Amino acid sequence: MPESTLDRSAVDALRAQFDRRLADASTDQSLKAVTDEFLSRKSGAVTALMKALGGLPPESRREFGALINELKTSIETQLADKRAALEQSRPPAGAVDVTLPARSMPVGRVHPLMRVRQQVEDIFARMGYEILEGPEVEDDFHNFEALNMPPDHPARDMQDTLYLGEPIIGGTWGAHRAHTPAARRADGLASGIPAAQVRAATLLRTHTSAMQIRYMKTFRPPVRIIVPGRVYRRDNLDLSHTPMFQQIEGLVVGPGITLAHLKGTFEALLTEIFGDVRIRLRPSFFPYTEPSAEIDISCGNCKGSGCPTCKHTGWIEILGSGMVHPAVFEAVGYDPEEVTGFAFGVGIERLAMLKYGVDDIRLFYENDLRFLSQFPI
Amino acid sequence: MKILVSWLREYVDVPGTPEDIARTMSVRGFAVEGIEPAGDGDAVIDFEITANRPDCMSVVGMAREIATAYGLQVRRPAVRGRDTSSPVDPTAKPSLSLASLQPGGEDDVSITIESPDLCPRYAGALADVTVGPSPAWMQERLAAAGVRPISNIVDVTNYVLLELGQPMHAFDLSRLSGGRIVVRQARAGERLVTLDGQDRELTAGMLVIADATQPVAVAGVMGGAASEVHAGTTTILLESAYFHPLSVRRTSKKLGLKTEASMRFERGCDPRLPVTAMERACALLEMTGAGRARGTVVDCYPTRVEPTSLRLRRSRVAGVLGAELHDSDVRRILDSLGFALRDAEDGWDVTVPTRRVDVVREIDLIEEVARHYGLDNLPVAFPPVSIASAGFDPRARRARQLRNVLTGLGFSEAVTFGFISEAAAAPFAAEGDPVPIANPLSETFAVLRPSALPGLIDAVAHNRRRQVRDIRLFEIGAEFGRTSGERRTIACAWTGAATAEHWGGGARDVDFFDMKGVAEVICQALGLSPRVETVTRPWLVPGRAAALIVGDREVGVVGQLSPTIADRHGVPANEAVYVTTIALDTAEALVPAGDVQVESLPRFPSIVRDVSILVDDTLAAGTIRETVRTTAPTLLESVREFDRYQGKGIPEGKVSLSFHLTFRSAERTLTDADVQPAMDAVLGALRDRHAAVQR
């Protein structure tokens, strides 16, 4: 080959250079600059190559002429394509910048404790429970005595009580038990819905169990209720205590209700709330149930091998339960030889803390919107 | 109850690590609070003893439970040296064969029980002692259990307390006037300086241990300082008694004094234990070289406490547990726990050891069986449904609906405490109406809240301090008052933007009419359409406060929170906070019964006429609207203000109001001719009644 500044590598280099320039060009203006840079009659790089052709021997001239022509055509086509694409991407008339922020549509959040409460209520409603509410202030009989905790009972220490300076009228409660005429006759009630009021409340209820007494005093078995609501104890605020908290207590009474039914109920409830967990019953003591049991779930954090969340036991205490003490049945006029039952109480804060990974119970009562907004709408 | 594993093993040969023991016992009713290593492979297990099991507040008590759990035998405490080799039946009668306790007579202490109902049993013995420190092994065991070693005498009494669960006390005999013991109730005006140095006033009904002249101990709670064993003591009187639980509990509560002794007595000790414990204490005195008993144990036990017997029915066990247990399981468990069984036709007659104060009826025996059979070994079933459920309490359903409505309006739900400070309550209730809490935790929680607003405003302030500016919160809950008792309410608070800042403009802060809108939506959700009237409330800005009224009942209030109150809660006074509260109980009672019955949709088009009038600016729009409505009642479908203007072109003291009047007939398409008479009548009435000038 003769000496020449023109060789294949120069063509290839120019092609590569064009590809880079074209990729960078994203506006009409820059596209025009690229066109000039390569195709301008005066200063275009391809034009310059064409001019250099004249200095080549004829046989090479033909070969390189074809190469350069091909390059030129390719550049022209690509430029035309890009121009068309740019044309296409231009917004139509009346277009808006959809990436600008929307006008905010403020939507509030249900409190996480109420989210959990509603979930638990729904599960029990599906299991055929009646969901009842009751007064937050109660009298001693319904909060303690009828629950097998006479005055001076040591178990009253377990529930340090807040007393009222003077008795007041408590809120109403009304059971809405579904009544067939036969059931109504058995209950001795002319119409379905009695509404009652606590006449002289002397304390803030320490649990919602008082409603179980009121319900049983009004209706004959069978009973299948839960009572969610606020309860109060004389606990100072700290990481895991608040003087007011939310509870759901439940009661099932009927002929032939056994501890096995209690186990089945909580297997269903807790696996629905926490997913794939194992449950364990540990004997415990409550004055109103016998036998009594704490119910634990396997620790989801460590899968049972032990971690700080479960105090290295592999289990997390969730709720208290047990078979209704015959003395409670006697206090409400049920015959413990005819019926048995189970009762339970679960702290909603505890469920919510485990479910949502909250490590300070006080967060639930600060109502910080930065906390509340983390829960889904 | 902290127990050293090596101490336990003196009573039962339990295998495995402390962790194994903890795991096994925690599913038998003894939760474990913690395990701490104690050197030489030993450990302290901290068992949580439930209030019904005072019999397990001791090494022997836990040993018994562990023995049952592991199928082992319990040894009984040595009364001669440290001989711990002979396994024994814990229910057998205690032997009274201590060589040093021969009946003597002259050296015996004189004991009189004046209140046998409060003190069914009192045993006393004398011992000659040399006071000094107790041996290291004893001190270590006490320390492991969290009891401070004091002297060889006191340590022996504490050792027996921890080991057997029998509280004991040692008096310096020389400090007992007349050298005698009288168990009686305190007399009015009597006082006692207790071991903790406190001079305490004793009241009638408190049981005391007295000498010939005065009280020397509060029975079952704490001894007196004057008769305390001290370095120079040479003869002691050892007390081992059984006091009535309720008496000790009341006294301990009244004195505000809880001790290891009182905790056991008030839950219930074993009336059969005092003499066994006395034997053990005397043996320990000898063993440790602290002293030697003399004379005999004087056992004042006027009425023997006999074990009770209960029938346990096979069918009942199955009926409660949902499983047919083998007879052999029932027998094995109860037997091992010290119950004596005799076959009966439908089960067993079971004799309950006197230490088991928690076992008083058949169900308690079933619990014992279930506990050691293992709750996890019982079957799982689902309870049968036999009646239709009534579902949700309407109030719970209503709360859910309100939650949906309010979150849709941008409000987040708050939950605040039911008690607040007296100062926070004051503006929201008549004087003296807030209900005080008799034993409040602190001043911040002194009264039941008369309104949910103070708590809600605190929540607003909390957010405001954390640079959240736009705040909408609501709460559904109870409020309380002396006169009205407990009632349910919903409260809302709104501060900051009504329409948030946006690049397209239109930002606006909340005003009265935003909050009025919220209040009206809540009422609609409750099925009410209240009218709105001006009202005054000490907690609302005058002139920006309204009542929502249905019939003659006020169901709610809406307005701007007083800046003074906002400021007191920590919300900047220059930032308007609008609030509303609706009385849910009142509202509920006003809702018409039955389902909504739909009206058929209009078949003919309406005619809209606009009217602009000038009236006095003190005249309420509601009054004008009412005039319009009553004047053209049949054809007028609706009347609604669409403009209100004051300023340029409007005379001072006047306002321009514009209304859309919509007319419609159910029978035909209206014409201008139909509407004109109505319009004339409306304008005439406005002119006559309100001196309105049409513009």
Ligand SMILES: [Zn+2]
């Ligand atoms: Zn864990």
